[in-house]
Every structure is written in structure tokens, then in C-alpha cells.
Amino acid sequence: xxxxxxxxxxxxxxxxxxxxxxxxxxxxxxxxxxxxxxxxxxxxxxxxxxxxxxxxxxxxxxxxxxxxxxxxxxxxxxxxxxxxxxxxxxxxxxxxxxxxxxxxxxxxxxxxxxxxxxxxxxxxxxxxxxxxxxxxxxxxxxxxxxxxxxxxxxxxxxxxxxxxxxxxxxxxxxxxxxxxxxxxxxxxxxxxxxxxxxxxxxxxxxxxxxxxxxxxxxxxxxxxxxxxxxxxxxxxxxxxxxxxxxxxxxxxxxxxxxxxxxxxxxxxxxxxxxxxxxxxxxxxxxxxxxxxxxxxxxxxxxxxxxxxx
Amino acid sequence: xxxxxxxxxxxxxxxxxxxxxxxxxxxxxxxxxxxxxxxxxxxxxxxxxxxxxxxxxxxxxxxxxxxxxxxxxxxxxxxxxxxxxxxxxxxxxxxxxxxxxxxxxxxxxxxxxxxxxxxxxxxxxxxxxxxxxxxxxxxxxxxxxxxxxxxxxxxxxxxxxxxxxxxxxxxxxxxxxxxxxxxxxxxxxxxxxxxxxxxxx
Numbered sequence: 239x240x241x242x243x244x245x246x247x248x249x250x251x252x253x254x255x256x257x258x259x260x261x262x263x264x265x266x267x268x269x270x271x272x273x274x275x276x277x278x279x280x281x282x283x284x285x286x287x288x289x290x291x292x293x294x295x296x297x298x299x300x301x302x303x304x305x306x307x308x309x310x311x312x313x314x315x316x317x318x319x320x321x322x323x324x325x326x327x328x329x330x331x332x333x334x335x336x337x338x339x340x341x342x343x344x345x346x347x348x349x350x351x352x353x354x355x356x357x358x359x360x361x362x363x364x365x366x367x368x369x370x371x372x373x374x375x376x377x378x379x380x381x382x383x384x385x386x387x388x389x390x391x392x393x394x395x396x397x398x399x400x401x402x403x404x405x406x407x408x409x410x411x412x413x414x415x416x417x418x419x420x421x422x423x424x425x426x427x428x429x430x431x432x433x434x435x436x437x438x439x440x441x442x443x444x445x446x447x448x449x450x451x452x453x454x455x456x457x458x459x460x461x462x463x464x465x466x467x468x469x470x471x472x473x474x475x476x477x478x479x480x481x482x483x484x485x486x487x488x489x490x491x492x493x494x495x496x497x498x499x500x501x502x503x504x505x506x507x508x509x510x511x512x513x514x515x516x517x518x519x520x521x522x523x524x525x526x527x528x529x530x531x532x533x534x535x536x537x538x539x540x541x542x543x544x545x546x547x
Numbered sequence: 548x549x550x551x552x553x554x555x556x557x558x559x560x561x562x563x564x565x566x567x568x569x570x571x572x573x574x575x576x577x578x579x580x581x582x583x584x585x586x587x588x589x590x591x592x593x594x595x596x597x598x599x600x601x602x603x604x605x606x607x608x609x610x611x612x613x614x615x616x617x618x619x620x621x622x623x624x625x626x627x628x629x630x631x632x633x634x635x636x637x638x639x640x641x642x643x644x645x646x647x648x649x650x651x652x653x654x655x656x657x658x659x660x661x662x663x664x665x666x667x668x669x670x671x672x673x674x675x676x677x678x679x680x681x682x683x684x685x686x687x688x689x690x691x692x693x694x695x696x697x698x699x700x701x702x703x704x705x706x707x708x709x710x711x712x713x714x715x716x717x718x719x720x721x722x723x724x725x726x727x728x729x730x731x732x733x734x735x736x737x738x739x740x741x742x743x744x745x746x747x748x
Contacts, residue, residue: 239725239726239728240725240726241661241721241722241725241726242661244661244662244663244666245660245661245721245725248666248717248718248721249718249721249722252714252715252717252718253718255714256715416726450582451582453579453582454578454579454580454582455579457579458579458580461575461576462594466719469722470718470722473722473726
């Protein structure tokens with residue numbers, strides 16, 4: 239049993255859609271709440287939920303995986319925190335749409351890293367990565383002069399770390415139980431973020447102005463983005479390659495553009511679409527289609543029809 | 548005889564526990580969205596609709612009742628209990644029931660979302676179900692509250708009842724059935740088109 243490739247791709251699209259709604263949930267949390275506080279609290283709630291629902295399963299897997307599993311989840315959690323911090327600082331130097339397009343650089347960086355570690359990358363993946371790169375390039379037209387080199391390098395650094403994270407997660411998901419990986423990553427990310435939060439804001443929980451909206455937003459984030467999307471992502475990664483998963487993640491920019499155009503300005507920074515942005519988005523969709531669609535099957539169906547005809 | 552009675556009583560308590568658990572799951576998903584007004588004064592966003600197919604297909608009639616009761620409790624808790632809640636209760640029972648009726652009672656095939664054809668069928672059920680739910684609640688709201696923009700209300704119910712079962716509900720079902728081992732509620736008639744992965748039914 240286990241999901242097939244079609245199901246894995248659908249799940250990865252769902253994960254990407256949920257990740258793209260992060261900005262909407264964040265908009266309901268006041269700016270006074272530190273991002274480290276949000277990551278810490280939601281990570282810990284997500285971990286508690288997963289431990290409550292799958293305690294026996296997680297306990298058995300930890301017993302089986304031992305130190306190796308714990309070290310691996312620690313590595314994944316450190317990588318996760320690192321790229322998120324770099325993204326957070328890097329995005330300050332960009333407008334919403336260019337920043338979001340730049341984050342898709344992971345799609346291009348990941349196959350290069352795979353090549354460097356002598357892992358094979360299919361022709362299809364290279365074509366997809368190239369199409370996504372063209373899409374990113376289009377989003378930069380007319381904005382090159384305003385790009386801050388420091389901000390750009392920070393984001394690219396984040397993308398490199400994220401690419402390593404995805405490759406490692408993809409490898410480990412095939413060896414360990416995804417629910418356990420998800421629970422442990424949430425827990426460790428929650429603890430690391432708490433430590434950073436404590437350094438910047440020693441009052442931690444006492445510094446937050448609690449109200450029903452903040453609590454509701456944190457819970458929604460914890461079980462949709464942390465517990466559900468992360469677990470679904472690890473299950474889907476088991477059946478997909480790291481490269482194909484990353485290409486599907488690039489759809490986040492398409493969803494973000496949709497939110498930016500359709501959602502009210504007090505929820506999401508508004509995006510005014512222009513021709514280059516649209517062409518860029520079209521290339522990213524093409525890159526995804528090139529990866530997701532099984533052209534050999536489409537050809538076979540076409541041949542079958544010809545023979546019938 | 549006494550062992551049969553014991554078995555029945557254990558079954559009753561187990562079913563009751565599952566029923567209560569389903570209501571709790573409903574409330575955990577629904578209540579935060581009632582508190583967090585995403586688009587104030589417009590309408591609420593209801594990701595809890597993703598549970599409609601899950602409750603209908605995996606838990607049958609008790610799941611359908613749990614869904615309707617969960618919705619009623621949410622209305623009470625969030626201080627939005629109105630006359631239209633009666634129609635809301637009926638519509639929220641029918642919502643998951645349509646999935647149960649189609650996949651467990653009418654379909655000749657075993658329920659799974661492993662093939663494109665079944666995904667397409669399931670999408671059609673989602674659309675029909677959303678139209679039915681919106682069609683049931685809207686006339687009541689229009690009659691009880693003439694100040695409400697009926698067309699907008701209909702569209703919002705339609706979107707809530709179709710987008711979430713489609714975008715999040717389908718992956719959730721895949722996760723539950725294909726990875727976590729949940730089984731659709733048992734059916735009595737003969738089934739076809741069973742993927743090998745599911746073994747003997």
C-alpha cells in the first residue's frame with residue numbers, strides 16, 4: 239500500500255497551497271508577536287497534536303531508529319530554522335512579487351546540488367528547472383536596478399539550505415516513519431525557535447498580548463501548516479523525487495499571486511499584476527506541467543486511439 | 548447469550564466514543580475559524596467542510612450525524628444560533644450523507660482515489676453535494692433574513708462546500724486511506740474495481 243505518483247503529486251500541490259496561505263494567517267497575528275514566537279508556539283502545538291494522535295507509532299519508531307533518527311531530525315530542524323531565518327531577513331529587501339519569485343530559485347539550485355553529489359537528475363527535471371528559471375528572469379524585468387545584492391545573496395543562501403533540506407528529507411522519509419519525522423521536526427524547531435525568541439524577548443509568553451484572534455490564528459497555523467501540511471509533505475516525498483517535489487513547490491508563487499490579487503489589502507500585500515509577472519507565472523506553470531504530466535502515457539494513449547481509429 | 552449482550556454493549560460504547568470523538572474533531576477544526584474573522588462582515592471561511600467526505604465515507608450515518616451536531620454546537624458556541632440553523636442542521640447532515648450514499652450505497656466500485664477516473668467521479672460528487680447544500684440553506688436564509696445578499700450567500704456556501712473538500716479533503720482522504728490504513732465503512736453488496744493494493748476486502 240501507500241500513495242501512488244498521481245496521489246503524491248496531488249498531495250504536494252495541496253501542501254504548497256497550504257504553505258501559500260501562511261501570509262493570510264500571519265496577517266491575523268499582530269506584528270508585535272515575534273516570528274520566532276509564532277514558529278516556536280505553532281511547532282510545539284503541532285508536535286503535541288501529533289504525539290497525542292500517534293503516540294504508540296512514534297514511540298515504536300524512536301525505539302527502532304534510536305540515535306540515528308534523533309540526529310537526523312536534529313539536522314533537518316537546524317536546516318529548517320536556518321533557511322527560514324535567511325528568508326525572513328532576505329525578503330525585507332524585495333517587493334512581494336519579486337521576493338516570491340526569487341524563492342523559487344530552489345528549483346534551479348536543487349538539481350545542481352544533486353549533480354554535485356553525483357545523483358542522477360532526469361532530462362525532464364532539467365527542462366522544468368529551466369522553464370522555472372525563465373519565469374523568475376521575467377519577474378526581474380524592469381526591476382534589476384532596484385535589486386539589493388545583499389538581500390539577493392541572503393535569499394539565494396536560504397534557497398541553497400532549503401534545497402539541502404529537501405534532499406535530506408526526501409532520503410530520510412524513505413527510511414523512517416513520516417509521522418515520527420514530522421512530530422520530531424516540529425518539536426525541535428519549536429525548541430530552537432523558543433531559544434532564539436528568549437534571546438530577543440526574554441519575557442517570551444508574557445510579552446504577547448493574548449486575545450482570542452491570536453490564539454485562534456496560532457492554532458490554525460499549528461494544525462494546518464505544521465501538523466497536517468508537514469506530515470502530508472513527508473508522506474508524499476516518500477513517493478516523489480526531491481527534484482519533482484521542489485518543482486511542485488514553485489507553484490507557491492502562483493498561489494501567492496492569486497492571494498495578492500484577490501484578497502483584501504489588510505490581509506495580504508496587494509499585487510498589481512503586470513505582463514512580465516504573468517509571463518513569468520506562465521513559465522512556472524509550464525515547468526510544473528513538464529514535470530507532472532507523464533508524456534510517455536499521453537503518447538501511448540494517443541497511439542492507442544490512432545490504432546482504434 | 549450473555550457474551551452476545553456483552554459484545555453488543557461493547558459495540559455500543561465503542562460507537563458512542565467514536566461519535567463523540569468525531570464531534571470533538573469537528574469542533575477543533577471549526578471553532579478557531581469562527582473566532583478568527585478573516586474577512587470581517589463578509590462571511591466565514593469553513594475549512595471544516597473538508598471533513599464532509601471523510602465523515603460520510605469512513606464513518607457512515609454516525610459520521611453524518613456527528614457532522615450536523617458539530618455544526619449546531621459551533622453555532623451555539625459562536626453565538627450564531629438562528630432560525631436558519633434548522634436548515635443548516637439538515638444541510639450539514641445531507642452534506643456527508645451524499646458521499647456515503649454515492650460511494651458506499653450506489654457505486655459498484657470499491658472507494659479509492661488511486662485512479663484518475665475515481666478522482667473525477669469524486670470531484671463530480673463534490674460539485675453536486677455543494678450545490679445541494681447551498682440550495683438547502685439559501686432559501687431559509689432568504690426567507691428569515693431578507694437583508695442578507697442571497698446570491699452572495701449562495702456563492703459563498705457553494706465555494707466553502709466545494710473548494711475545501713476538493714483542495715484539502717482529497718489529500719486528507721489519500722493520507723488516511725493509503726498511508727494511515729483507515730478503511731471506508733463496510734458495504735454489503737458486491738464490489739468491483741478493487742486495486743490490488745487493498746488485498747481481500
